Amino acid sequence: xxxxxxxxxxxxxxxxxxxxxxxxxxxxxxxxxxxxxxxxxxxxxxxxxxxxxxxxxxxxxxxxxxxxxxxxxxxxxxxxxxxxxxxxxxxxxxxxxxxxxxxxxxxxxxxxxxxxxxxxxxxxxxxxxxxxxxxxxxxxxxxxxxxxxxxxxxxxxxxxxxxxxxxxxxxxxxxxxxxxxxxxxxxxxxxxxxxxxxxxxxxxxxxxxxxxxxxxxxxxxxxxxxxxxxxxxxxxxxxxxxxxxxxxxxxxxxxxxxxxxxxxxxxxxxxxxxxxxxxxxxxxxxxxxxxxxxxxxxxxxxxxxxxxxxxxxxxxxxxxxxxxxxxxxxxxxxxxxxxxxxxxxxxxxxxxxxxxxxxxxxxxxxxxxxxxxxxxxxxxxxxxxxxxxxxxxxxxxxxxxxxxxxxxxxxxxxxxxxxxxxxxxxxxxxxxxxxxxxxxxxxxxxxxxxxxxxxxxxxxxxxxxxxxxxxxxxxxxxxxxxxxxxxxxxxxxxxxxxxxxxxxxxxxxxxxxxxxxxxxxxxxxxxxxxxxxxxxxxxxxxxxxxxxxxxxxxxxxxxxxxxxxxxxxxxxxxxxxxxxxxxxxxxxxxxxxxxxxxxxxxxxxxxxxxxxxxxxxxxxxxxxxxxxxxxxxxxxxxxxxxxxxxxxxxxxxxxxxxxxxxxxxxxxxxxxxxxxxxxxxxxxxxxxxxxxxxxxxxxxxxxxxxxxxxxxxxxxxxxxxxxxxxxxxxxxxxxxxxxxxxxxxxxxxxxxxxxxxxxxxxxxxxxxxxxxxxxxxxxxxxxxxxxxxxxxxxxxxxxxxxxxxxxxxxxxxxxxxx
Amino acid sequence: xxxxxxxxxxxxxxxxxxxxxxxxxxxxxxxxxxxxxxxxxxxxxxxxxxxxxxxxxxxxxxxxxxxxxxxxxxxxxxxxxxxxxxxxxxxxxxxxxxxxxxxxxxxxxxxxxx
Numbered sequence: 001x002x003x004x005x006x007x008x009x010x011x012x013x014x015x016x017x018x019x020x021x022x023x024x025x026x027x028x029x030x031x032x033x034x035x036x037x038x039x040x041x042x043x044x045x046x047x048x049x050x051x052x053x054x055x056x057x058x059x060x061x062x063x064x065x066x067x068x069x070x071x072x073x074x075x076x077x078x079x080x081x082x083x084x085x086x087x088x089x090x091x092x093x094x095x096x097x098x099x100x101x102x103x104x105x106x107x108x109x110x111x112x113x114x115x116x117x118x119x120x121x122x123x124x125x126x127x128x129x130x131x132x133x134x135x136x137x138x139x140x141x142x143x144x145x146x147x148x149x150x151x152x153x154x155x156x157x158x159x160x161x162x163x164x165x166x167x168x169x170x171x172x173x174x175x176x177x178x179x180x181x182x183x184x185x186x187x188x189x190x191x192x193x194x195x196x197x198x199x200x201x202x203x204x205x206x207x208x209x210x211x212x213x214x215x216x217x218x219x220x221x222x223x224x225x226x227x228x229x230x231x232x233x234x235x236x237x238x239x240x241x242x243x244x245x246x247x248x249x250x251x252x253x254x255x256x257x258x259x260x261x262x263x264x265x266x267x268x269x270x271x272x273x274x275x276x277x278x279x280x281x282x283x284x285x286x287x288x289x290x291x292x293x294x295x296x297x298x299x300x301x302x303x304x305x306x307x308x309x310x311x312x313x314x315x316x317x318x319x320x321x322x323x324x325x326x327x328x329x330x331x332x333x334x335x336x337x338x339x340x341x342x343x344x345x346x347x348x349x350x351x352x353x354x355x356x357x358x359x360x361x362x363x364x365x366x367x368x369x370x371x372x373x374x375x376x377x378x379x380x381x382x383x384x385x386x387x388x389x390x391x392x393x394x395x396x397x398x399x400x401x402x403x404x405x406x407x408x409x410x411x412x413x414x415x416x417x418x419x420x421x422x423x424x425x426x427x428x429x430x431x432x433x434x435x436x437x438x439x440x441x442x443x444x445x446x447x448x449x450x451x452x453x454x455x456x457x458x459x460x461x462x463x464x465x466x467x468x469x470x471x472x473x474x475x476x477x478x479x480x481x482x483x484x485x486x487x488x489x490x491x492x493x494x495x496x497x498x499x500x501x502x503x504x505x506x507x508x509x510x511x512x513x514x515x516x517x518x519x520x521x522x523x524x525x526x527x528x529x530x531x532x533x534x535x536x537x538x539x540x541x542x543x544x545x546x547x548x549x550x551x552x553x554x555x556x557x558x559x560x561x562x563x564x565x566x567x568x569x570x571x572x573x574x575x576x577x578x579x580x581x582x583x584x585x586x587x588x589x590x591x592x593x594x595x596x597x598x599x600x601x602x603x604x605x606x607x608x609x610x611x612x613x614x615x616x617x618x619x620x621x622x623x624x625x626x627x628x629x630x631x632x633x634x635x636x637x638x639x640x641x642x643x644x645x646x647x648x649x650x651x652x653x654x655x656x657x658x659x660x661x662x663x664x665x666x667x668x669x670x671x672x673x674x675x676x677x678x679x680x681x682x683x684x685x686x687x688x689x690x691x692x693x694x695x696x697x698x699x700x701x702x703x704x705x706x707x708x709x710x711x712x713x714x715x716x717x718x719x720x721x722x723x724x725x726x727x728x729x730x731x732x733x734x735x736x737x738x739x740x741x742x743x744x745x746x747x748x749x750x751x752x753x754x755x756x757x758x759x760x761x762x763x764x765x766x767x768x769x770x771x772x773x774x775x776x777x778x779x780x781x782x783x784x785x786x787x788x789x790x791x792x793x794x795x796x797x798x799x800x801x802x803x804x805x806x807x808x809x810x811x812x813x814x815x816x817x818x
Numbered sequence: 819x820x821x822x823x824x825x826x827x828x829x830x831x832x833x834x835x836x837x838x839x840x841x842x843x844x845x846x847x848x849x850x851x852x853x854x855x856x857x858x859x860x861x862x863x864x865x866x867x868x869x870x871x872x873x874x875x876x877x878x879x880x881x882x883x884x885x886x887x888x889x890x891x892x893x894x895x896x897x898x899x900x901x902x903x904x905x906x907x908x909x910x911x912x913x914x915x916x917x918x919x920x921x922x923x924x925x926x927x928x929x930x931x932x
Contacts, residue, residue, distance in 0.1 A: 189856070285917065520880075522881060524880045525877070525880055528878065528880065548836055548837065553887075562888065563871075564873040804834060804835070804841065808842045809834055809835065809920075810829035810843045810844070811844040812827070812844065814846045816924065817847065817924055
């Protein structure tokens, strides 16, 4: 007669617990007398397949892992709907909510995790659900039957699957996500951008940077209120903002608990008879929420319980897939860039494909795949095995089908096309037309082919194909377009990028980088400020400024000096000031011990040597005296110099001071490709030096002479005459229209005089002076853009915006360091 | 022989630094720039460009590099080396990120003070 079997009690009946029991009863049957307490009134089912149940692609019965017969067959007792409330470690027994007490020899804690419910007002309303178990799915399905609006809080894996399911059930769905891109923990911004587009394409509205403030409703949910004041109608709210390990039971029993139940490599807790697996545990400081590591833990523990003293869990590489039909994405490993690390990026904008491999020492350490994930298993295996990929390197990104093959001839695919194959979809131009334009028409450049055939003249996405046809037809005689690329991250020039941003309706930096095939994942210090400006200029009020892509001066609204201090120049409208303003400036200089006070060439006062952390205080004091930022640091309107005009001067012909102030008040705050300086002189003696400015006005008896495209910096250049007008209103209109044309056409860091020389002074003049409709349209676009740019950046920051910019992260004392 | 025992001090949270950004830790031996990349990697360097001492913490962070705000030198965040034709190196300070907290190795600092 053998000894009585040891009693194994399992708390929790989720996937990890189920796998432990399954391993035990199949590999070591009869070893334990097993009893499972399940809080849910169900058998063990595949929780990660709840999304297809929600969307209607599967039934609950399809996802059951162990049915009732299974438990019976293996002699396992399952107590359904029985929540364990206490562990008595002295008497070695567990107690459930209904009073059931059961003794154990070995205890397994597998209590899983709970959805995190945002602690906002209204979170306790009945239509606010979480997404964790089959019960939640049933509640969502009942809510979806009534239709209406669903708001899902959280744009991670779970939130997006819930959103897709509810949308498939016919609800209007909005996803709120706190971060700038979806699934930011698993995806880089490029893949996050593609995902957002795909989610939007199935009719789900996505709001990023969305901070939920409250859930509104009197007894029933009616809306979700955001921090920015927007109210979104809602009949159902699903919280999918993350999970927390369920470790309370273990903690109450006195076991070691941090975020989760602390376990060693053998899945043991600090009590030798108590083990834990699954989402409730913390192993080497990590809590897991994906199934693969949980199954691995289960396997290790089952082996241990069966007497294998060597089985150990040592953490593992994890991968993520989104289970939404029609959206394919995959990520695994570490996808940060770095020294010694190389990235291989493949983007196919037309097919919405993005692939990125991160290599270190000739091994794959991370991968992000979007669109075509068919090779994910192959890449993941190479990653897990740490395989040396040197030999595959040239074709690695194309997947196993090309592994180790010779690199493809890039023109082979185009060469294989028949003459009637369409190359330019926008203008319906086929290959034969282009080839004959090249071979018979003698058009030897992309521009020539474009103007002759219209191929690549609209959206531009076939430019590469046209180049390849030139290369095929002309051979070595073809010289690639000599366009200077914007930087090493792209082959496209500034003009092409600007055109494509508008043509393709690209509204974010990840969108530009993906659709235009950027060769790096997050750009560089050359392209990012340029793209930020182009997006801002193209989409006023819509594009959100990316301060991390701005040069420091524009990020902190002051000019950095050689010692790391800053200079501050408040606006003096038209160069006019008052005793009160001067007094305030003097007070600020003394209060903050500002070492230098200098009169600038632009008729203003510069406070030099301000410590960064003093900037908000300096601005607050200047604001209090009515002064605002002078934008002396920006690619934007700097200053409008004036003379005293008819106010005082015996030669003055017009109110040059008043006009200068009007111009400055109209134009300030607008971002431009480079700095913009203006001047208004009251008579042709030109005391304000208007004829070396970006835009200058010379007042004469009959009205105003308008000048543009002057410079007095590295290059000295007198202005060109634009035209003469007779009223101040016209001066404003012509000037704003010219600045807007410059904003729309110039390349980043190109001054007005360089832009005008490039496109032609006459061409500029014709658009502003002769084309009245165009001028008025430009003026209207400038006015629209200004609606979003005339907030004083100093006042915003004096009130606390971007506070992190102005405070050290920490200040260590001598004692800290000694 | 330079034997140092690491001494880690908490200087703040990862979330205190914007992605593709940096913050400064002030010490009696000078400022240290703590960087956070797009991919949430963190690095610490002396806040002085090897060229003319520019505050690297104020530069644009891209990939695993920062561009100095004074004269556009590009410095590798991991090694502190200037890239391209420029030559020079700034000292890197050991930094760890644990459970969202940033820890600097002060033993490194003290050894420099000595």
